[in-house]
Amino acid sequence: MKNKICYMIYSLSRGGAEGQLIELLRRLDRDCFDPSLILWEEGNLQRVQGLVGDVRVLGVERHASGGRSRREYRAALALKRLSTCLSEIRPQILHAILSGPSILAAFARVTRLVPCAIHSRRTLVDAYRCKDRIRTIADSIATKVSDLVIGNCGAIIREMVTLDGVPESRAQLIPNGVDTVRFSPQMERSLREELGWSDDNFVFGIVANFLPYKRHLDFVQIAALIHAVHPRARFLLAGEDRGEMKPVEEAVEKAGLGPYTRILPGTEHPERAFAAMDVYICTSETEGLSNSLLEAMSSGVPVIATDVGGNREAVADGATGFVVPCQTPEAIAKIACELVANPDLLRRLSSNARRRVEELFPMEKMVRAHEEVYLRLLEEKRASNWARLTCRA
Secondary structure: OOEEEEEEEOOOOOOHHHHHHHHHHHHOOOOOEEEEEEEOOOOOHHHHOOOOOEEEEOOOOOOOOOOHHHHHHHHHHHHHHHHHHHHHHOOOEEEEEOHHHHHHHHHHHHOOOOOOEEEEEOOOHHHOOOOOHHHHHHHHHHHHHOOEEEEOOHHHHHHHHHHOOOOHHHEEEOOOOEOOOOOOOOOOOHHHHHOOOOOOOEEEEEEOOEOHHHOHHHHHHHHHHHHHHOOOEEEEEEEOEOOOHHHHHHHHHHOOOHHHEEEEEOOOOHHHHHHOOOEEEEOOOOOOOOHHHHHHHHOOOOEEEEOOOOHHHHOOEOOOEEEEOOOOHHHHHHHHHHHHOOHHHHHHHHHHHHHHHHHHOEHHHHHHHHHHHHHHHHHHHHHHHHHHHHHHO
16 A cells, blocks of 8 residues: 655745655655645646646645734635645645645644644745744744654754754754756756857856845845956856846846846756856855755856855865855855866866765655655554554553
8 A cells, every 4th residue: 555645835836845846756656655735826737747646725825915814814724725635635644845834734733634744944944934923933833743854954954953942853854856867067058159158258157036045136246246357257147036136137237247147037947057157156145955056066067155054065165166154245256266267176176066966966865765754754653553552452
């Protein structure tokens, strides 16, 4: 009999957490597991077409407006609809990804709608807890209630243990995985040609949704510093517009970088963007384990990344790229200019970056780690139930 695993996430929008879930669904052992999916919001269902048969949509907006009473109504509605879904699906494990779904999953666990709940945390809490006290409390409780909490980097694991008091025995590290075939140094550089850039240009890039904590404005400042030294440098920014694209566009024009910069909305084909780059720059002020960093490295692109979250776990400082303090555009620009002038170092970093991803972050390793976690939890649950039955007898 197959083990029923139900995943719950906000939506199938283009982001790191969503991408990792889709790859997990694509590669999960179907002889052993029967997956289903619950979404808060409808949309992009074609992304899981053929990967999962049972998809439910709660019809709850993630960022709907309204006061406290309106939020409480939406929460009650979501819980009611989730209860209906779970009573019909009857999963053995409910695996919730990101904060809101994990809060609902904790309710389902406490009320025994599911025998086992997993909470996957993908970012450090400063990315989402700081503005909402009620959500902070709910998220902390959900973390404690879950049977297991998965973090994609050591920084998240340490935070869960120290901040939320999660026992180390219930905190599981599973790093993100990368499709090393899709993200490869052999990928053709057609996007570079489409943008009108030649091999004589040196391209710096970033692939990240336009959110405040990604600090795209720092990237623009870095680009201006680089271009002042290397006029043939070019700059590529790709990502979904989450409300911050217009200020970035304005900053590019104000800095006089318009002719040398391209901003591409969307990340449907990020592998093309990485193939067009010579160096990847991450300017984030908070991260979990950045998919974009790993995908750039898998593509043979050296990286310069801020020293936040799991970035130091992804990047071998000095070997596959460089890790620098956050909010230091001058330091990043200095390293970037040195790379332009040192092609031998650039080639060495590129080779090391690709090798590091192949060794530590292959997609198959991520999927197998999840399968092992599911089987272990199910075995522990069966043993616990058997022990209770034996005691009663």
